[in-house]
Amino acid sequence: MSAPHEDFFIGWTDRLPPRDRGFIARVALGFLLAMLLLAFGLARTMDDSGGGSGDWIAGEQTFRGTITGQPYALLHVAPDAAHPQGHAMMLAMVGKYPVVVPPEWEGRGLEVKGWLVRRGALEMVQTTAEPRLVELPAASRAVEKLGRWRITGEICDGQCYAGLMRPGTGIAHRACADFCLQGGVPPVFVATAPVAGSSFLLMGDPSGGPVSAAMYPFVGLRVRLDGEVERRGDMLVFRPDFSTAVLP
Amino acid sequence: MSIRYVPVGWSRTKLVYDAVLAAAVVAYLLIYMRLGPALQPAIIPPDGGALGMRAFGSCAFLLLSFVLCIGPLARLDRRFLPLLYNRRHFGVITCAVAAGHAWHVLGWYFAFSATPPFEGMLGADTSFGQLRGFPFIPFGIGALAIMLALAVTSHDFWLAFLTPPVWKRLHMAIYAAYGLAVLHLAMGALQSSTNPLLAMVVAASVAGVCGLHLLARSVAAAPPPGDWIDAGPASAIADGRGITLPLGGGMAAAVFRDGERLSAISAHCAHQNGPLGEGRVIDGCITCPWHGFQYRLTDGCAPAPFTERLATYNLRLSDGRVWLDRRANPPGTPVAPLELP
Numbered sequence: 001m002s003a004p005h006e007d008f009f010i011g012w013t014d015r016l017p018p019r020d021r022g023f024i025a026r027v028a029l030g031f032l033l034a035m036l037l038l039a040f041g042l043a044r045t046m047d048d049s050g051g052g053s054g055d056w057i058a059g060e061q062t063f064r065g066t067i068t069g070q071p072y073a074l075l076h077v078a079p080d081a082a083h084p085q086g087h088a089m090m091l092a093m094v095g096k097y098p099v100v101v102p103p104e105w106e107g108r109g110l111e112v113k114g115w116l117v118r119r120g121a122l123e124m125v126q127t128t129a130e131p132r133l134v135e136l137p138a139a140s141r142a143v144e145k146l147g148r149w150r151i152t153g154e155i156c157d158g159q160c161y162a163g164l165m166r167p168g169t170g171i172a173h174r175a176c177a178d179f180c181l182q183g184g185v186p187p188v189f190v191a192t193a194p195v196a197g198s199s200f201l202l203m204g205d206p207s208g209g210p211v212s213a214a215m216y217p218f219v220g221l222r223v224r225l226d227g228e229v230e231r232r233g234d235m236l237v238f239r240p241d242f243s244t245a246v247l248p
Numbered sequence: 249m250s251i252r253y254v255p256v257g258w259s260r261t262k263l264v265y266d267a268v269l270a271a272a273v274v275a276y277l278l279i280y281m282r283l284g285p286a287l288q289p290a291i292i293p294p295d296g297g298a299l300g301m302r303a304f305g306s307c308a309f310l311l312l313s314f315v316l317c318i319g320p321l322a323r324l325d326r327r328f329l330p331l332l333y334n335r336r337h338f339g340v341i342t343c344a345v346a347a348g349h350a351w352h353v354l355g356w357y358f359a360f361s362a363t364p365p366f367e368g369m370l371g372a373d374t375s376f377g378q379l380r381g382f383p384f385i386p387f388g389i390g391a392l393a394i395m396l397a398l399a400v401t402s403h404d405f406w407l408a409f410l411t412p413p414v415w416k417r418l419h420m421a422i423y424a425a426y427g428l429a430v431l432h433l434a435m436g437a438l439q440s441s442t443n444p445l446l447a448m449v450v451a452a453s454v455a456g457v458c459g460l461h462l463l464a465r466s467v468a469a470a471p472p473p474g475d476w477i478d479a480g481p482a483s484a485i486a487d488g489r490g491i492t493l494p495l496g497g498g499m500a501a502a503v504f505r506d507g508e509r510l511s512a513i514s515a516h517c518a519h520q521n522g523p524l525g526e527g528r529v530i531d532g533c534i535t536c537p538w539h540g541f542q543y544r545l546t547d548g549c550a551p552a553p554f555t556e557r558l559a560t561y562n563l564r565l566s567d568g569r570v571w572l573d574r575r576a577n578p579p580g581t582p583v584a585p586l587e588l589p
Contacts, residue, residue, distance in 0.1 A: 008527075008528045008530070008535070008537070009329050009330045009333065009537070010530070010535060010540040011259075011261070011330075011333035011334070011538075011539050011540050012257075012259070012539070012540045013540070014259040014260050014261050015261075016261065016330055020327050020330065023327045024327070024330055024331070027328070027331065028268045031268070031272060031314065032268065032271065032272050032275070035272040035273075035275065035276045035307075035310065036272075036275055036276065036279060038276070038306075038310060038449065039275070039276040039277075039279035039280040039284065039303075039307075040279050040280075040283065040284055041445055042280065042284070042302075042306055042443075042445060042446060042449070043279060043280045043281075043283070043284020043285060043288075043303075044284050044287060044288055045443045045445045045446075046284070046285070046288070046291070046293065046294070046302070046441075046443060047291070047441055047442050047443055048290075048291035048292055049291070049292050049293060049294045049295075049298070050292060051292060094360070095360040095361060096360050096361040097361075165295055165297065165298065165356070165357075166292065166293070166294050166295040166298060167294060167298070170439070170440035171381060171384070171435075171436060171439040171440045172436050172437050172439070172440040172441075173298075173357070173440070174373055174381060175357065175358075175369065175372040175373040175383070175385055176356075176357035176358070176372070178372040178373045179357065179358055179361065179363075179368050179372040182372065183361055183363075216373075216375065217375045217377075217378055217381065218381075219381075220381060221380055221381045247380050
């Protein structure tokens, strides 16, 4: 019969029982292999996070256009070859802050400096300095009413969705989106199917101003909403009535 | 065993144990954050902050699952016992990785604002009145808070200060932490991901942890009625070893054989409630399989200078069978060993 010490592990003696050494070595190796395989498997099968990104190579850029403040700050830049209808860019300050447009700036020329983040046709300037008023030729700020729509999609914060964070969508990102939106970052509605040619719509309240707190329970979820849609330049604005909200 | 406190009583086996754990954690994080995305050029990966959250979070969950399996595995197969000896280090490392996950969340999702990150995390999503989109972050905060409390109190100082029964009860909260971690994943990452592997890993983890615990529990038999319990034939107890007799109410006695003498003491080690009945008689003392705490056969007292004492039990022999009186003697009561003919 073996001595008790030989096949019985006593931690403070700092000796593994000889006949258990091989077993423990195999367990340790199996644990290491399991962790490596799980890391590889989980990383290898992660979902595509979407095409949002910042134009970091271009660095800080300067943009000029006509400013409107409702429902959120939009910079309407002059038409060019890529944007024959003109182009509306969302604005937010670096961090989770809005660009506040005083009433006296409404419709005037503005110069902003900042970083450009882009996801498809959606562009946002993250301003790094106080905007300044500039003299620009009067630009059209025509609003085209597109009627009442029933749209299914997800409410996202425009900053993260546009590319500041990836994926910037979904339930896992919901609290971050809430935090951004509470800070004043413009919300966008990402539709499951294009609406009048666009898959995302800037959101606003039916009263004309920013979206109310009724939005928060639905952020990051797939939701169906009814509301008025209008076109401002190349930007669609969706003003949903949250009493119609349905979680499909 | 030691009667003085040191931050960590390092030994070679502990160093190897911790080195294997550290290697597993570092390799997991590097593969998840660097190699995995690089090998999948067809997709756009998450940004660095989100990748860090996922890597640290999934690593912490897997470590928590593994560490919870050690206890039942050691009950089912004694060869796993060396893994249990340093289990507290495993827990502390798991807590550190979970804290890394929280650090990534606070530093990415809840930064860049005048609102302090922790305040932002607590106040951003408060839709507690709905099932779809129910805030999942509080589950993670709860799990991490429990793990932090257990990591802080994992040292032997706290074990002595709180007393073993209280300490053990406190550290059973790790199961609550695991449940909260599962809810955190189920209500958060699993709702966002279309990747079935993550759901499969979580399901396998829950099945493994629950299954092993149920299996280990089924090994323990129900106690028979009456004050005297039949412990079986004396010949069935191997020299230097013991058997465990359940007494009901979560209590158990251990009957040990040392040569031709039998003695019985409580089967619950005074250190961490370790299963003494699975220990050995070494140097005339019953030695706990978990951390090597020792008790004299005759009175259940740890040898000087240690002060731990366990309840003893009376034994009698009848027709070659050993009988144990389930009415325990006060801890440290001397009982003459039962001499075998």
